[in-house]
Amino acid sequence: MTRPSSVRRLQAVCAAVAITAGTLVAAAPAAQAHPGGHCTTPQLEAAWYGDNQARLQQLIDDYGTCNPYRPNRNKPVAVFDWDNTVVKNDVGDAQMFWLLRNGKIRQPAGGDWTGTSRFLTPAAAQALAEACGALAKPGAPLPTGTPEGAGCADEINAVYGTAATRAAAPAFAGWDRRTTEPAYAWLPQLMQGWTAREIRGFTAAARAENLAAPVDAKQQVGSTTATGWVRYYDQQKELVAALQKAGFDVWISSASPQPVVEVWAEGVGIDARHVIGIRNTTTYGGKFTSHLQGCGSVADGADTMITYIDGKRCWINKEIFGVRGAAAEKVQPAARRQVFAAGDSDTDISFLRDATVLRLVVNRNKNELMCRAYDNSDGKWIVNPMFIQPKKQKAAPYPCATTGFTGRDGTPGPVLRGDSSVIPDQTDSVF
Incomplete structure (x- = not known):
């Protein structure tokens, strides 16, 4: 029998190990076999651009359940946009x-x-x-x-x-x-x-x-x-499955309607409880009204906070991390954010920037997104061409220093880093 004092000492050691391992955003040790030999880290096999597959595999190795420190940490969260990120077309x-x-x-x-x-x-x-x-x-x-x-x-x-x-x-x-x-x-x-x-x-x-x-x-x-056609991306389908098998909490955040994305997400093994789309308010009988549910400081029926740019951040904070009220509109502490995010459009900017470890961008030549991805100021961005019918190289540089950003009123301006410095124009290099 283990004595109570021994239990307390063991708990203290585990706590120290957890502190050393850090939060979800800290550098995690390389994946190791489970002590019992029964844990196998999922391996990606589909083709990716450049070293993207290796970077994604490292994420799975470092944050998956086979990592010996995983039991002492929160379940890592991964969030994917849907249209043109997991599927081709909308x-x-x-x-x-x-x-x-x-x-x-x-x-x-x-x-x-x-x-x-x-x-x-x-x-x-x-x-x-x-x-x-x-x-x-x-x-x-x-x-x-x-x-x-x-x-x-x-x-x-x-x-x-x-x-x-x-x-x-x-x-x-x-x-x-x-x-x-x-x-x-x-x-x-x-x-x-x-x-x-x-x-x-x-x-x-x-x-x-x-x-x-x-x-x-x-x-x-x-x-x-x-x-008149849509296709699932094989690479993303495999990635979703690998993340789930490795113990990640995988979600979809989309600016398409909630029940629509629920049906499509079944095709990659994501259930309706892990889908965040645009949500209608309903009548007593369950029929949709023409008004939408709100988030953060925005009340139901105001119709002004959908899953779009900053609205995606709000809905992710609300539905995944349980943040309520106006706080859901703000960037959360690192431990309450997704470790991984994937998107293809300027509509995904905020939740991609919130990801603490790795951000996958599918290149559709969207100005603000590609400015930030190519600038890669913190080394956490990876860019992949579209998996089906990739776009050709954009001939002109992205106008990051002048008009790459769109303000709340629609006024264009420069794309700024977190420290307010201006991102210089970027050349399209992954296509």
């Missing part, structure tokens, strides 16, 4: 196109489109009313998949896809560019009247179609054609 787009083709968007109450988004301009509301108003009663689905509904489908698709009407009038105005994107938010807002279960059914149908369609397939939406 599942939100796929969902919108499916809804339009199948007539699943409802006529707004009273035919007043301003109720679908607080940021919709009068010009856009009028254009939508003129194109769609005579086609269905308020609350009834619009026949956007029929010839008579093609004009309505075209107007909705233009507002969603270009943030402008078919007549080129701005469709949205007055939003904070660092916490929301009205066109992204408009998709779940147009799902008003359906339940999450019904939306998941629509998504399952859209997913099956897009996975079955050949690469580069197009689909008819209204009177125009749109992208």
Whole structure:
């Protein structure tokens, strides 16, 4: 029998080892076999650019369950963006196109489109009313998949896809560019009247179609054609599985609607409880309203804090780390942040910067993101070309020192490091 004093001494030794090992952001020792010989660290096999596979493997080795110090630390968190990070193409787009083709968007109450988004301009509301108003009663689905509904489908698709009407009038105005994107938010807002279960059914149908369609397939939406295919990235699918097997807490944070990403995430083994998408408020019967859940200091229904740039930080802090109130909008101490993050767009900037050990960027030529990734001031950024149909090298340098950053009001400016120094223009070198 172990004496109580011996137990206390053993606990003290373990505590000292934990302090030496540090928090999740401290340098961890190299992976070793479990004392019982039953722990095998997952090994990545898919092809990656340069030394990215080695860097990712080191993350798994250092922070996985086979590391002998892991039992004394919190479970490491990894967060992935979804669209064009884990899959090729955008599942939100796929969902919108499916809804339009199948007539699943409802006529707004009273035919007043301003109720679908607080940021919709009068010009856009009028254009939508003129194109769609005579086609269905308020609350009834619009026949956007029929010839008579093609004009309505075209107007909705233009507002969603270009943030402008078919007549080129701005469709949205007055939003904070660092916490929301009205066109992204408009998709779940147009799902008003359906339940999450019904939306998941629509998504399952859209997913099956897009996975079955050949690469580069197009689909008819209204009177125009749109992208008609989606593919999972094999490398990311393997990485997610390896992280999970190694004991990481793996999450998705996406600016696509919550039930849509839930369905798609099943394809990489991530359950709905580990998905953070744009979330609608609901009626007593569970039907979606045109308003969105809030985060931080933003109340439900304010519709101004979605999973977008700083909004992604807020939602990650809230849902993964349990931070409540306005504090969720702030950068948290290192021990309450993800060790790994992956993204492809400026929409992912904040949660990528919050990652404490490694940040994977899929290069889609997005200015602010690539400025920070190529600057790599702390050595924690890695860049990989798109895994399917990678973009060609960007001819001109990224305008980091002048216009690479977009302010809250949309004003462009220089991209700044954490110490407020200006990042110089960067050359595109990973493609």
